[in-house]
Amino acid sequence: MTQHWILGPGAIGRLLAYTITPVAAVTLIGRRTLPDRQALTTPEGERQVQSLNVTTSEQLRHEAPVPPAYLHITTKAMAAEAALESLAGIIHPSTPLVLWQNGFSAQPHITRAWTGPVLCATTTEGAYLSGNEDVVHAGRGHTFVGDLDNRHGELVEALVHTLTQAGLAATAVNDIRKRLWQKLAVNAAINPLVALHGIRNGELRGDAYSGQVAAVVKEVAAILRAEGIPPPSGQGEQAWLALVWQVVTSTANNKASMLQDREAKRTTERGAILGPLIESARRHGLSCDVLKALDAEIAALEADYLAS
Numbered sequence: 001m002t003q004h005w006i007l008g009p010g011a012i013g014r015l016l017a018y019t020i021t022p023v024a025a026v027t028l029i030g031r032r033t034l035p036d037r038q039a040l041t042t043p044e045g046e047r048q049v050q051s052l053n054v055t056t057s058e059q060l061r062h063e064a065p066v067p068p069a070y071l072h073i074t075t076k077a078m079a080a081e082a083a084l085e086s087l088a089g090i091i092h093p094s095t096p097l098v099l100w101q102n103g104f105s106a107q108p109h110i111t112r113a114w115t116g117p118v119l120c121a122t123t124t125e126g127a128y129l130s131g132n133e134d135v136v137h138a139g140r141g142h143t144f145v146g147d148l149d150n151r152h153g154e155l156v157e158a159l160v161h162t163l164t165q166a167g168l169a170a171t172a173v174n175d176i177r178k179r180l181w182q183k184l185a186v187n188a189a190i191n192p193l194v195a196l197h198g199i200r201n202g203e204l205r206g207d208a209y210s211g212q213v214a215a216v217v218k219e220v221a222a223i224l225r226a227e228g229i230p231p232p233s234g235q236g237e238q239a240w241l242a243l244v245w246q247v248v249t250s251t252a253n254n255k256a257s258m259l260q261d262r263e264a265k266r267t268t269e270r271g272a273i274l275g276p277l278i279e280s281a282r283r284h285g286l287s288c289d290v291l292k293a294l295d296a297e298i299a300a301l302e303a304d305y306l307a308s
Helices: 011-020 079-087 104-114 155-163 178-198 201-205 206-225 236-250 259-262 269-284 289-307
Strands: 003-007 027-030 037-041 046-052 054-056 070-072 098-099 118-123 124-131 134-141 145-148 170-174
Touching: 003 011, 011 037, 011 124, 011 134, 027 079, 070 079, 079 104, 079 269, 098 104, 104 118, 118 155, 118 178, 145 155, 145 178, 155 170, 178 201, 178 206, 178 236, 178 259, 178 269, 178 289, 201 206, 201 236, 206 236, 206 269, 206 289, 259 289, 269 289
Parallel strands: 003 027, 003 070, 027 054, 037 134, 070 098, 098 118, 145 170
Antiparallel strands: 037 046, 118 145, 124 134
């Protein structure tokens, strides 16, 4: 069976490991040992338990593992390069990587630095951890896979086939850069607000928060227009807002990644999500006061709980 290593046992990492295991050989790699019996709660509320092959990068150094056909990196964006470095000397530098990070920072950096193929995946699958042995699949979504240089079509198609076999809706694309920016737009409108207010995605539709969502989308739409990134369908600010509400509705019960980070008192991905947008606004001479304010609020929130 094709070997898939998944580096980073967070919510998306465990969701992938759990769903791919029946159709491929999977090794889930973390910094610490995890229980090999892991549970998945489906979007329909069914709880399933399955044995996973779990290990650590340190344990791999003392083994002679079968080399992976794909190394999926499912850590946070700011940890992706360090996570990859933790496997230095264990994997061959020609190993295909699959980057599952939010934002648009790790992807171009690693693509330039890695000698092997680098694929990028962007997904709207909703998942969060519930304890050390449980992952909740909070909402079904869609995954797009491609590479920034459009050089690895066969690898992309093979991976999409595996994901589809595993029951995850997936499509191979040749415009992954555009889709990463589109996902970034959605993340910027959802993640910071749910983290600040301590709410689930669906609560953004309420009167208390919907105006804040619209204010973020207004700035994001102008920035992406300057970057030449269109919404997936329609045109202009209203099309971006419709996309955000569509994702909010489909992931209504989900805890967005920034909220998970806040609850676990971890550093958030604000730099990977808000950073590229703020930098783009600066380059294009655009105002982004709402985005800057959100970034400052998240930074203050982090500083408060990281210091405690």
